Amino acid sequence: MAEKERFLSKQDVYQGKIFSVEKRQVELADGSQAQRDIVHHALAVGILPLVDADHAILVRQWRAAADDFVLEIPAGKVDSRDHGNEEEAARQAAIRELNEEIRFHPGSLTKFATVYEAIGFTDARIALYLATDMTALANAEQLPQDHGESLDLLTVSYDEMTALYQRGELNDQKTLTAYFYWTNWRLTNGKQSFFHPVTAKS
């Protein structure tokens, strides 16, 4: 039977700009002690934005952690601009990130999962969405981009994304998860069923 660990003490060992680190001492079921290091991070959102049944918009940006450019679905952190309970704030963050990064507003936004990103060492979670029925935003509706954010936008077909996956070039987990979700949907429902007859801005 899996046992719960008992919290003994903690020490805040680093306070960074986007995460903090806690060093926690716990007691195991056998009475011995263990150290657990935990990275605390805000809830994130990632969105698979489909412009039509066969095309998604992805972003390509420099990532310090990879020392390379990485191709990803649009994503970002829930922050103080996003209000309400967690569900509402995450939804607002998803809409805001689509505006900031790709300049579209989703007529339909469906959450398909909320998951821990790397449960072995961090409480970072990401809420994942499918965005469809998108309308392009006029200049006046566009929010300012984050400072230091330098993005390429790529419209990628489903077949191109499959080729990227097969070559091992889909190397970001949220993006892989979204690609698999898209694949499931196409196999189950046919590619047209994502789209509603009327494209209304909600």
Next chain:
Amino acid sequence: MAEKERFLSKQDVYQGKIFSVEKRQVELADGSQAQRDIVHHALAVGILPLVDADHAILVRQWRAAADDFVLEIPAGKVDSRDHGNEEEAARQAAIRELNEEIRFHPGSLTKFATVYEAIGFTDARIALYLATDMTALANAEQLPQDHGESLDLLTVSYDEMTALYQRGELNDQKTLTAYFYWTNWRLTNGKQSFFHPVTAKS
């Protein structure tokens, strides 16, 4: 055009037991500077182990980062017991983790992706595998479990995993990705095609 960031300097701000934290100063394309905090973590492996066409073995354990029990595919870090190049070491780690955690040896082990787990703040990557044609390990072949590792093993049917997903209880990203991969495979190839006619220990 997305711009590369230029490395200026770094400071190692925390050295923990399973990760370290680097505070990096970079120069952006416009000449301004920015701070990037990066969690450095070893390569991890996660394995979807199928005992037959319709059943996987999952593990349930206490996770300090979630302050809760979490249901996951077997997983672990590549460590000094795993040799060779990255590909070989990851494969050995996957076989070792299946031994330590669920006491099975995979006759067939297929990598289906290697991905960054949370690219916004960490270089942590995970290699994901499908394990089939499994044989139970006798006592003498079983490796010792990690100290402090307390696991429940659950044999879960595909339909049960679908119900868990639909209720939002599949809250670990590697496990969700593996579930989606399993779904794709079943939809594309039929559920029997995972399995080979002869179950030989490789």
